[in-house]
Amino acid sequence: MTAPTTGVGLAAAWSRYLHCLAEADEYAAVEVATRLLDDGLPAERVLLDLVAPAQAEVGDRWARNEWSVAQEHAATHISERVVAAVAAYAGPRPTRGRVVVACMDGEWHALPPRLVAEVLRLRGWQVTFLGASVPAAHLVSYLHRHDAHAVALACALPMRLPHAHRMIEACRRSDVPVVVGGRGFGADGRWARRLGVAWAPDAPSAADLVADERTLRRTPPAELSHLADDEYASLVKRRGELVDSALADLRERAPATRDYTPAQLDSTVSDLGYIVDFLAAALYVDDDTLFTEFVDWLVDILANRGVPAPAVGLTLTHYAEALRDSPRAARLLDAGRKVVAAR
Template sequence: MTPADRLDRLWQTVLAGDERAAVGAAFAALDDGLGLEDVLLEVIAPIQAKVGLEWAANQISVAQEHAATAINGRVIAALTRHSAARVEPRHGRITVACIDGEWHALPARLLSEVLRLRGWQVDFLGATVPTQHLIAHLRLAGPDAVALSSSVATRLPTAHATIIACQAAGIPVFAGGAAFGGDGRYAHMFGANVWAPNARRAADLLAGGLPRPKLAQPRQPVDDLPHLADHEYTLVARTARSLVRQTMADLMERLPAMKRYTSQQLDHTAADIAHIVDFLATALYTNSPELFAGFLRWTAEILMARGVPGQVLLPTLDVLAAGLKDATRASRLLKEVRADLDDRYPNWSRQRFR
């Protein structure tokens, strides 16, 4: 069976919600001669990535996305109960955890299983681990390192605080996941000891030796990110709810069509605005215009895939910029991203809401 055939077979079973068939497809890959690590990273991981892409393209529903993720998790459990997965620990101890508020636990789960296969003792703490509970675990268990996973960029401020707290406890930090950027820029920005783009690379780096803990000197986020001294991130983060409410109210006046929205449509609009505000705050935290611009481009594509006029983003950005006119970085960022959307979607400026 070719690699493409393996992926298609597992995808079809996951999409159908057939857990037994999905487990069978994964074990068939083992029978074809793939090692367990390869099945985890070259079969299951790509299928999980496809789940996210299909949801974004409006090809599967939220319920299907959740069901597929749950099935993939149970396939991993079935595989790792297999006799081939029973590897005695011969290295050190690693704690693997998702940042508080990060619910996408499957990447961290895959890392945990790969590390176990490589001979590490692993404490997998799962999704959304509050920082104070993580630190309590580290002090009790005394691992050689902690691997922190985050997929959603809006968790970056929390990730930064968690990295600082772990290092203050004397534990070196591995950072990984899409939130940290494809090149690990945010992991480096936050002072993580090591960044890895994927589970295999993380395991390879650990095989080369554990990083030395940084000196446990007290530090604050502003020590790593001096631009936080302007307090604009704090302003946006703390007033996020009122910004969303005011933006909704102003949009209702600017866009008469919104007055005919159903309650469900209004809820979805408010949720979209809340995501925009969250990403604005994160972009201010990291001083990264590209992070915000990338999110808005992605949002535009998502809206259009769902039959929602993407140009609704333009007045939304205008309203937010007006509300934050005294916040220099925030208002400049909103105007720059609006111009970027105008350049990418020139027809928007000629369209009007009715």
């Protein structure tokens, strides 16, 4: 747990706010935030030093299996209501051009980009927030109807990077500069650079970048020549086949999985699919760390839910055998197995 360090009063408020989220007390959570505003704390600081770190803690509690998905969703909904209350309290009026903020297609973590949208609004931009999972075609259609100074796109999961790249290119064909953010591009923005797009590590940085149009448009070309080997496209085509065969193999090698409940079986199939999706994303950007970091995270998540690390190793071994004719995929899977073996 990491509390804000901007003042004793804010740290105490953060503890109260977390308690409100734990108790699903929306009204008390809004009161914590508005009291800080009444005390003179700027709205941007309330968003970034109260709501944002609390939401990160919510995610950590889910990862540690301390909170259920339902509790995480309830807390997120409350934080969204708090953001709306803070925005209404501040009541900024636009003095600058339009910025469109959206999540990548298939990306459902909408609160972080909502915080970016509100920081931009507080800094005078006219902001259109399109929310979660916006199809590229719909975003481009919107850009054709409304003159936008820039588009800010969010991605929380690296497995969405191939989709993110297509969305970025679609925006550029509309001659609208793009800035991206979120953990999906790497903690240091390494995969944004691979895709040739401007990256911001946080909301204030995104606002600064949007204001600097010259820097926003001055981005290097994407570095994706490795895609010529067709491994990525081949893996995507085989996704369903790979997941089905991995499930059958797991049932054979780990008999306990045969007695899984429908919910456990659904979770297992999802995890098998995530492994393929992260493998595909790592192939797309040609970076082993994307896959090994995911494997390390997945082992932790499953261990907190009673699934031993060797179960992940079995699946990686199965995929390695199935993809033995794909040298880059084989290299990634071998790196992932080394991560599991080291646990």
